[in-house]
Amino acid sequence: MIRLLVVDDIASTRQNLQKLLGFDDDIEVVGTAGDGREAVEMAHATKPDIILMDVNMPVMDGIQATELLTEELSASPVIIMSVQGERDYLRRAMQAGAREFLIKPFSHDELVAAIRQVYMLEQKRGTYLADHAPAQTGVAATARGTEPGEVILVFAGKGGVGKTLLASNLAVALSAETSAKVALVDLDLQFGDVGVMLNIDHPRSITDLVSSGEAIEPEILGDVLAKGPGGISVLLAPLSPEYADLVTTKHIRNIMAGLRGQFDYVVVDTSCHVSEFNIELIELVQKILVVTSLTIPALKDAKLTLKVLESLGVDAAAIQLIVNRVDAYSDFNKEAIEGNLRSPVVAQLPFEPRVVGEAVTRGVPFVEIQPEAEISRAVRELVAQLVPSVVWAGRREPDKVKKRRSLFGR
Ligand SMILES: Nc1ncnc2c1ncn2[C@@H]1O[C@H](COP(=O)(O)OP(=O)(O)O)[C@@H](O)[C@H]1O
Ligand SMILES: [Mg+2]
Incomplete structure:
Protein backbone atom coordinates (compact mmCIF):
# COMPACT_ATOMS: atom_id res chain seq x y z
CA MET A 1 0.00 0.00 0.00
CA HIS A 132 25.25 -1.59 2.30
CA ALA A 133 27.45 -0.35 5.07
CA PRO A 134 28.32 3.31 4.50
CA ALA A 135 31.97 2.52 3.69
CA GLN A 136 31.08 0.18 0.84
CA THR A 137 30.72 1.68 -2.58
CA GLY A 138 29.07 -1.19 -4.39
CA VAL A 139 31.73 -1.70 -7.02
CA ALA A 140 30.69 -4.39 -9.43
CA ALA A 141 33.07 -6.96 -10.82
CA THR A 142 34.28 -5.51 -14.11
CA ALA A 143 37.11 -6.52 -16.38
CA ARG A 144 39.26 -3.95 -14.63
CA GLY A 145 38.57 -5.33 -11.19
CA THR A 146 37.94 -2.49 -8.81
CA GLU A 147 39.73 0.16 -10.83
CA PRO A 148 37.25 2.80 -12.02
CA GLY A 149 36.26 2.66 -15.67
CA GLU A 150 37.50 4.96 -18.37
CA VAL A 151 35.35 7.72 -19.79
CA ILE A 152 35.76 8.26 -23.54
CA LEU A 153 34.24 11.52 -24.76
CA VAL A 154 33.26 11.85 -28.40
CA PHE A 155 33.45 15.52 -29.27
CA ALA A 156 33.44 17.82 -32.30
CA GLY A 157 33.39 21.51 -33.10
CA LYS A 158 30.70 20.93 -35.69
CA GLY A 159 27.37 19.11 -35.82
CA GLY A 160 26.69 16.36 -38.32
CA VAL A 161 30.25 15.02 -38.47
CA GLY A 162 29.20 11.66 -37.07
CA LYS A 163 29.64 11.92 -33.30
CA THR A 164 26.49 10.03 -32.44
CA LEU A 165 27.08 7.43 -35.12
CA LEU A 166 30.62 6.83 -33.90
CA ALA A 167 29.79 6.90 -30.18
CA SER A 168 27.04 4.29 -30.55
CA ASN A 169 28.98 1.96 -32.83
CA LEU A 170 32.14 2.34 -30.78
CA ALA A 171 30.28 1.40 -27.60
CA VAL A 172 28.71 -1.65 -29.24
CA ALA A 173 32.02 -2.76 -30.77
CA LEU A 174 33.86 -2.28 -27.47
CA SER A 175 31.35 -4.52 -25.77
CA ALA A 176 31.28 -7.13 -28.53
CA GLU A 177 35.03 -7.35 -29.10
CA THR A 178 36.26 -7.35 -25.52
CA SER A 179 35.15 -8.63 -22.16
CA ALA A 180 34.55 -5.05 -21.00
CA LYS A 181 31.31 -3.77 -19.56
CA VAL A 182 30.29 -0.74 -21.57
CA ALA A 183 27.89 2.13 -20.99
CA LEU A 184 26.88 4.72 -23.56
CA VAL A 185 25.76 8.10 -22.24
CA ASP A 186 23.94 10.71 -24.31
CA LEU A 187 25.01 14.12 -23.06
CA ASP A 188 23.68 15.98 -26.07
CA LEU A 189 21.12 17.02 -23.50
CA GLN A 190 18.81 19.04 -25.73
CA PHE A 191 18.78 17.08 -28.93
CA GLY A 192 20.32 13.79 -28.02
CA ASP A 193 19.66 11.12 -30.60
CA VAL A 194 21.37 8.03 -29.30
CA GLY A 195 17.88 6.74 -28.59
CA VAL A 196 16.80 6.95 -32.24
CA MET A 197 20.17 5.88 -33.57
CA LEU A 198 19.84 2.61 -31.62
CA ASN A 199 16.06 2.40 -31.68
CA ILE A 200 15.75 2.37 -27.91
CA ASP A 201 12.31 2.91 -26.50
CA HIS A 202 12.76 3.42 -22.80
CA PRO A 203 10.87 5.73 -20.45
CA ARG A 204 13.77 6.61 -18.15
CA SER A 205 16.51 9.12 -18.88
CA ILE A 206 19.24 11.10 -17.21
CA THR A 207 16.64 13.43 -15.65
CA ASP A 208 15.62 10.51 -13.44
CA LEU A 209 19.08 10.62 -11.87
CA VAL A 210 19.01 14.34 -11.20
CA SER A 211 16.82 14.08 -8.15
CA SER A 212 18.35 11.03 -6.59
CA GLY A 213 20.73 12.80 -4.26
CA GLU A 214 24.50 12.88 -3.99
CA ALA A 215 25.79 9.42 -4.78
CA ILE A 216 24.11 7.39 -7.49
CA GLU A 217 23.46 3.90 -6.20
CA PRO A 218 23.91 0.92 -8.55
CA GLU A 219 20.26 -0.15 -8.09
CA ILE A 220 18.96 3.23 -9.20
CA LEU A 221 21.38 3.28 -12.10
CA GLY A 222 20.27 -0.19 -13.16
CA ASP A 223 16.72 1.03 -13.26
CA VAL A 224 17.35 4.13 -15.32
CA LEU A 225 19.76 2.64 -17.85
CA ALA A 226 18.26 1.14 -20.99
CA LYS A 227 19.47 -2.08 -22.54
CA GLY A 228 21.18 -1.40 -25.85
CA PRO A 229 22.42 -3.67 -28.61
CA GLY A 230 25.43 -5.90 -28.02
CA GLY A 231 24.92 -5.92 -24.27
CA ILE A 232 25.67 -2.23 -23.69
CA SER A 233 23.76 -0.11 -21.18
CA VAL A 234 22.50 3.25 -22.35
CA LEU A 235 21.76 6.41 -20.40
CA LEU A 236 19.41 8.44 -22.57
CA ALA A 237 19.22 12.21 -22.87
CA PRO A 238 16.18 13.98 -21.41
CA LEU A 239 12.99 13.12 -23.25
CA SER A 240 12.36 16.76 -24.10
CA PRO A 241 14.80 19.67 -24.68
CA GLU A 242 13.35 21.83 -21.92
CA TYR A 243 14.59 19.38 -19.31
CA ALA A 244 18.18 19.82 -20.45
CA ASP A 245 19.19 22.50 -17.99
CA LEU A 246 17.98 20.45 -15.05
CA VAL A 247 21.15 18.46 -15.51
CA THR A 248 24.12 20.31 -14.06
CA THR A 249 27.78 19.40 -14.04
CA LYS A 250 27.43 18.53 -10.36
CA HIS A 251 24.97 15.81 -11.35
CA ILE A 252 27.27 14.67 -14.13
CA ARG A 253 30.10 14.34 -11.62
CA ASN A 254 28.00 11.97 -9.49
CA ILE A 255 26.64 10.09 -12.48
CA MET A 256 30.11 9.56 -13.94
CA ALA A 257 31.42 8.35 -10.60
CA GLY A 258 28.52 5.92 -10.37
CA LEU A 259 29.03 4.66 -13.91
CA ARG A 260 32.79 4.30 -13.54
CA GLY A 261 32.22 2.01 -10.58
CA GLN A 262 30.04 -0.27 -12.70
CA PHE A 263 31.51 -0.16 -16.18
CA ASP A 264 34.93 -0.56 -17.74
CA TYR A 265 34.15 1.99 -20.43
CA VAL A 266 31.75 4.87 -20.48
CA VAL A 267 31.39 6.27 -23.99
CA VAL A 268 29.88 9.76 -23.98
CA ASP A 269 28.16 11.46 -26.90
CA THR A 270 28.01 15.26 -26.67
CA SER A 271 26.58 18.34 -28.31
CA CYS A 272 29.05 20.25 -30.43
CA HIS A 273 29.23 23.42 -28.36
CA VAL A 274 32.20 24.65 -26.46
CA SER A 275 29.76 25.46 -23.67
CA GLU A 276 30.46 25.82 -20.00
CA PHE A 277 28.81 22.46 -19.49
CA ASN A 278 31.05 20.73 -22.02
CA ILE A 279 34.14 22.44 -20.68
CA GLU A 280 33.43 21.12 -17.20
CA LEU A 281 32.57 17.74 -18.65
CA ILE A 282 35.98 17.57 -20.30
CA GLU A 283 37.61 17.64 -16.87
CA LEU A 284 35.81 14.44 -15.93
CA VAL A 285 36.99 12.28 -18.79
CA GLN A 286 40.06 10.19 -19.48
CA LYS A 287 40.05 10.34 -23.26
CA ILE A 288 38.66 12.72 -25.89
CA LEU A 289 37.99 11.64 -29.45
CA VAL A 290 37.65 14.72 -31.64
CA VAL A 291 35.66 13.85 -34.76
CA THR A 292 36.03 15.78 -37.97
CA SER A 293 35.15 15.32 -41.59
CA LEU A 294 37.43 16.50 -44.37
CA THR A 295 35.53 19.61 -45.41
CA ILE A 296 37.30 22.91 -44.90
CA PRO A 297 34.75 24.21 -42.34
CA ALA A 298 34.91 20.96 -40.36
CA LEU A 299 38.70 21.02 -40.30
CA LYS A 300 38.69 24.65 -39.25
CA ASP A 301 36.31 23.82 -36.39
CA ALA A 302 38.38 20.81 -35.40
CA LYS A 303 41.42 23.03 -35.22
CA LEU A 304 39.58 25.56 -33.06
CA THR A 305 38.29 22.77 -30.83
CA LEU A 306 41.79 21.39 -30.35
CA LYS A 307 43.03 24.89 -29.53
CA VAL A 308 40.36 25.27 -26.88
CA LEU A 309 41.26 21.89 -25.40
CA GLU A 310 44.89 22.90 -25.32
CA SER A 311 44.12 26.21 -23.67
CA LEU A 312 42.10 24.35 -21.05
CA GLY A 313 45.22 22.40 -20.20
CA VAL A 314 43.91 19.04 -21.38
CA ASP A 315 46.76 16.53 -21.60
CA ALA A 316 47.62 16.19 -25.31
CA ALA A 317 48.01 12.42 -24.87
CA ALA A 318 44.34 12.20 -23.95
CA ILE A 319 43.21 13.71 -27.26
CA GLN A 320 42.87 11.75 -30.47
CA LEU A 321 41.51 12.73 -33.85
CA ILE A 322 39.04 10.69 -35.84
CA VAL A 323 38.53 11.56 -39.47
CA ASN A 324 35.10 10.56 -40.70
CA ARG A 325 33.46 10.39 -44.13
CA VAL A 326 36.65 9.69 -46.02
CA ASP A 327 35.85 8.97 -49.66
CA ALA A 328 37.57 8.74 -53.00
CA TYR A 329 36.98 12.42 -53.64
CA SER A 330 38.40 13.73 -50.42
CA ASP A 331 41.96 14.82 -50.55
CA PHE A 332 43.02 12.93 -47.47
CA ASN A 333 46.58 13.11 -46.39
CA LYS A 334 47.05 11.78 -42.88
CA GLU A 335 50.44 13.39 -42.33
CA ALA A 336 49.25 16.77 -43.56
CA ILE A 337 46.24 16.70 -41.27
CA GLU A 338 48.25 15.52 -38.27
CA GLY A 339 50.77 18.24 -38.95
CA ASN A 340 48.18 20.92 -39.42
CA LEU A 341 46.04 19.97 -36.43
CA ARG A 342 49.01 18.81 -34.35
CA SER A 343 47.19 15.75 -33.10
CA PRO A 344 47.44 12.07 -34.10
CA VAL A 345 44.73 10.63 -36.34
CA VAL A 346 43.77 7.46 -34.53
CA ALA A 347 41.14 6.28 -37.02
CA GLN A 348 39.66 7.08 -40.40
CA LEU A 349 36.13 6.03 -41.13
CA PRO A 350 35.12 5.72 -44.76
CA PHE A 351 32.07 7.43 -46.20
CA GLU A 352 29.65 4.54 -46.68
CA PRO A 353 26.20 5.97 -47.24
CA ARG A 354 24.62 2.61 -48.09
CA VAL A 355 25.82 0.81 -44.96
CA VAL A 356 25.31 3.79 -42.65
CA GLY A 357 21.98 4.73 -44.23
CA GLU A 358 20.50 1.30 -43.72
CA ALA A 359 21.76 1.09 -40.13
CA VAL A 360 20.46 4.55 -39.21
CA THR A 361 17.09 3.94 -40.84
CA ARG A 362 16.65 0.64 -39.05
CA GLY A 363 18.02 1.98 -35.78
CA VAL A 364 20.72 -0.67 -35.48
CA PRO A 365 24.50 -0.32 -35.21
CA PHE A 366 26.31 -0.97 -38.49
CA VAL A 367 28.99 -2.93 -36.63
CA GLU A 368 26.29 -5.49 -35.91
CA ILE A 369 24.42 -5.75 -39.20
CA GLN A 370 27.38 -5.18 -41.52
CA PRO A 371 30.37 -6.44 -39.56
CA GLU A 372 32.42 -6.92 -42.71
CA ALA A 373 31.89 -3.40 -44.08
CA GLU A 374 34.97 -1.17 -44.23
CA ILE A 375 33.49 1.24 -41.72
CA SER A 376 32.84 -1.59 -39.24
CA ARG A 377 36.43 -2.75 -39.59
CA ALA A 378 37.60 0.79 -38.97
CA VAL A 379 35.58 0.96 -35.74
CA ARG A 380 37.02 -2.37 -34.59
CA GLU A 381 40.51 -1.07 -35.32
CA LEU A 382 39.72 1.92 -33.18
CA VAL A 383 38.65 -0.42 -30.38
CA ALA A 384 41.98 -2.23 -30.66
CA GLN A 385 43.83 1.06 -30.34
CA LEU A 386 41.85 2.23 -27.35
CA VAL A 387 41.77 -0.92 -25.29
CA PRO A 388 44.73 -2.31 -23.35
CA SER A 389 45.23 -6.06 -23.52
CA VAL A 390 43.97 -6.70 -19.98
CA VAL A 391 40.43 -5.90 -21.02
CA TRP A 392 40.55 -8.49 -23.76
CA ALA A 393 41.46 -11.23 -21.36
CA GLY A 394 38.89 -13.95 -20.92
CA ARG A 395 37.03 -13.11 -24.09
CA ARG A 396 39.20 -14.24 -26.97
CA GLU A 397 41.83 -16.92 -27.14
CA PRO A 398 45.27 -15.29 -26.83
CA ASP A 399 46.47 -16.15 -30.35
CA LYS A 400 43.35 -14.72 -31.88
CA VAL A 401 43.78 -11.53 -29.92
CA LYS A 402 47.38 -11.29 -31.04
CA LYS A 403 46.48 -11.86 -34.63
CA ARG A 404 43.75 -9.30 -34.50
CA ARG A 405 45.95 -6.75 -32.86
CA SER A 406 48.85 -7.23 -35.21
CA LEU A 407 46.47 -6.94 -38.11
CA PHE A 408 46.12 -3.34 -37.19
CA GLY A 409 49.79 -2.83 -37.72
CA ARG A 410 50.73 -1.60 -34.32
N1 LIG B 1 31.01 7.58 -42.45
C1 LIG B 1 29.78 7.93 -42.84
N2 LIG B 1 29.26 7.42 -43.97
C2 LIG B 1 28.03 7.75 -44.38
N3 LIG B 1 27.21 8.59 -43.72
C3 LIG B 1 27.67 9.13 -42.57
C4 LIG B 1 28.96 8.82 -42.07
N4 LIG B 1 29.13 9.52 -40.92
C5 LIG B 1 28.00 10.22 -40.72
N5 LIG B 1 27.12 10.00 -41.71
C6 LIG B 1 25.76 10.59 -41.83
O1 LIG B 1 25.70 11.78 -41.09
C7 LIG B 1 24.59 11.76 -40.22
C8 LIG B 1 24.86 12.55 -38.97
O2 LIG B 1 25.68 11.83 -38.12
P1 LIG B 1 25.57 12.04 -36.55
O3 LIG B 1 26.36 10.96 -35.91
O4 LIG B 1 24.15 12.17 -36.13
O5 LIG B 1 26.32 13.44 -36.40
P2 LIG B 1 26.58 14.32 -35.08
O6 LIG B 1 26.19 13.50 -33.91
O7 LIG B 1 28.04 14.63 -35.12
O8 LIG B 1 25.74 15.54 -35.24
C9 LIG B 1 24.32 10.29 -39.98
O9 LIG B 1 23.00 10.01 -39.68
C10 LIG B 1 24.71 9.67 -41.31
O10 LIG B 1 23.60 9.72 -42.16
MG1 LIG C 1 24.67 13.88 -32.46
Missing part, protein backbone atom coordinates in the same frame (compact mmCIF):
# COMPACT_ATOMS: atom_id res chain seq x y z
CA ILE A 2 1.38 3.41 -1.02
CA ARG A 3 0.44 6.02 1.59
CA LEU A 4 -0.09 9.44 0.04
CA LEU A 5 -0.37 13.01 1.32
CA VAL A 6 -2.24 15.35 -1.03
CA VAL A 7 -1.38 19.07 -0.86
CA ASP A 8 -3.31 21.73 -2.78
CA ASP A 9 -4.89 25.00 -1.70
CA ILE A 10 -8.06 24.38 -3.71
CA ALA A 11 -10.42 22.10 -1.83
CA SER A 12 -12.10 20.77 -4.98
CA THR A 13 -8.71 19.79 -6.45
CA ARG A 14 -7.90 17.85 -3.30
CA GLN A 15 -11.24 16.09 -3.49
CA ASN A 16 -10.83 15.29 -7.18
CA LEU A 17 -7.42 13.81 -6.59
CA GLN A 18 -8.76 11.69 -3.74
CA LYS A 19 -11.60 10.50 -5.93
CA LEU A 20 -9.24 9.80 -8.82
CA LEU A 21 -7.02 7.67 -6.60
CA GLY A 22 -9.95 5.87 -5.00
CA PHE A 23 -9.88 3.38 -7.89
CA ASP A 24 -6.39 2.15 -7.15
CA ASP A 25 -6.18 -0.54 -4.50
CA ASP A 26 -2.49 0.00 -3.87
CA ILE A 27 -2.77 3.73 -3.14
CA GLU A 28 -4.28 5.25 0.00
CA VAL A 29 -4.64 8.97 0.73
CA VAL A 30 -3.64 9.30 4.38
CA GLY A 31 -4.04 13.04 4.64
CA THR A 32 -4.60 16.34 2.85
CA ALA A 33 -3.25 19.84 3.40
CA GLY A 34 -4.14 23.28 2.01
CA ASP A 35 -0.77 25.04 2.20
CA GLY A 36 2.93 24.34 2.54
CA ARG A 37 3.13 24.85 6.30
CA GLU A 38 0.21 22.52 6.92
CA ALA A 39 1.83 20.02 4.54
CA VAL A 40 5.04 19.94 6.54
CA GLU A 41 3.10 19.38 9.79
CA MET A 42 0.91 16.69 8.27
CA ALA A 43 3.91 14.96 6.76
CA HIS A 44 5.64 14.77 10.13
CA ALA A 45 2.47 13.39 11.69
CA THR A 46 1.58 10.82 9.01
CA LYS A 47 4.99 9.93 7.50
CA PRO A 48 3.52 9.32 4.03
CA ASP A 49 5.32 7.31 1.33
CA ILE A 50 4.71 10.05 -1.23
CA ILE A 51 3.68 13.71 -1.05
CA LEU A 52 1.74 15.14 -3.98
CA MET A 53 2.41 18.88 -3.85
CA ASP A 54 0.93 21.91 -5.59
CA VAL A 55 3.24 24.92 -6.20
CA ASN A 56 1.20 28.09 -5.74
CA MET A 57 -0.30 28.10 -2.26
CA PRO A 58 -0.79 30.67 0.50
CA VAL A 59 1.28 30.80 3.73
CA MET A 60 4.11 28.67 2.30
CA ASP A 61 4.43 27.65 -1.34
CA GLY A 62 5.08 24.13 -2.55
CA ILE A 63 8.72 24.76 -3.46
CA GLN A 64 9.62 25.98 0.04
CA ALA A 65 7.71 23.11 1.60
CA THR A 66 9.53 20.65 -0.65
CA GLU A 67 12.86 22.10 0.40
CA LEU A 68 12.00 21.66 4.08
CA LEU A 69 10.61 18.18 3.59
CA THR A 70 13.61 17.01 1.59
CA GLU A 71 15.78 17.97 4.53
CA GLU A 72 13.58 16.83 7.38
CA LEU A 73 11.72 13.84 5.95
CA SER A 74 13.82 12.42 3.14
CA ALA A 75 11.90 9.13 3.23
CA SER A 76 8.77 10.96 2.06
CA PRO A 77 9.57 11.97 -1.52
CA VAL A 78 7.67 14.84 -3.16
CA ILE A 79 5.95 14.89 -6.54
CA ILE A 80 5.28 18.47 -7.67
CA MET A 81 2.14 19.36 -9.61
CA SER A 82 2.18 22.51 -11.65
CA VAL A 83 0.48 24.06 -14.65
CA GLN A 84 1.98 24.19 -18.13
CA GLY A 85 4.32 27.04 -18.88
CA GLU A 86 5.72 27.37 -15.39
CA ARG A 87 9.05 26.21 -16.67
CA ASP A 88 10.99 28.00 -14.00
CA TYR A 89 9.05 26.11 -11.33
CA LEU A 90 10.20 22.85 -12.75
CA ARG A 91 13.83 23.79 -12.28
CA ARG A 92 13.24 25.21 -8.81
CA ALA A 93 11.18 22.21 -7.76
CA MET A 94 13.88 19.80 -8.85
CA GLN A 95 16.51 21.89 -7.07
CA ALA A 96 14.35 21.85 -3.95
CA GLY A 97 14.49 18.05 -4.09
CA ALA A 98 11.23 17.07 -5.81
CA ARG A 99 11.50 13.62 -7.35
CA GLU A 100 8.95 13.98 -10.11
CA PHE A 101 6.97 16.67 -11.85
CA LEU A 102 3.40 16.46 -13.13
CA ILE A 103 1.98 19.06 -15.50
CA LYS A 104 -1.68 19.91 -14.84
CA PRO A 105 -4.02 18.74 -16.20
CA PHE A 106 -2.69 15.20 -16.04
CA SER A 107 -4.51 11.96 -16.62
CA HIS A 108 -5.24 9.32 -14.02
CA ASP A 109 -2.71 7.03 -15.71
CA GLU A 110 0.04 9.65 -15.63
CA LEU A 111 -0.62 10.35 -11.98
CA VAL A 112 -0.59 6.72 -10.92
CA ALA A 113 2.48 5.95 -13.04
CA ALA A 114 4.39 8.82 -11.40
CA ILE A 115 3.37 7.72 -7.91
CA ARG A 116 4.33 4.09 -8.49
CA GLN A 117 7.63 5.01 -10.14
CA VAL A 118 8.73 7.34 -7.35
CA TYR A 119 7.60 4.79 -4.77
CA MET A 120 9.52 1.98 -6.44
CA LEU A 121 12.74 3.99 -6.72
CA GLU A 122 12.39 5.01 -3.08
CA GLN A 123 11.96 1.37 -2.03
CA LYS A 124 15.08 0.43 -3.94
CA ARG A 125 17.04 3.23 -2.38
CA GLY A 126 15.84 2.11 1.05
CA THR A 127 16.87 -1.50 0.50
CA TYR A 128 20.17 -0.43 -0.93
CA LEU A 129 21.01 1.79 2.00
CA ALA A 130 19.99 -0.93 4.45
CA ASP A 131 22.07 -3.58 2.68
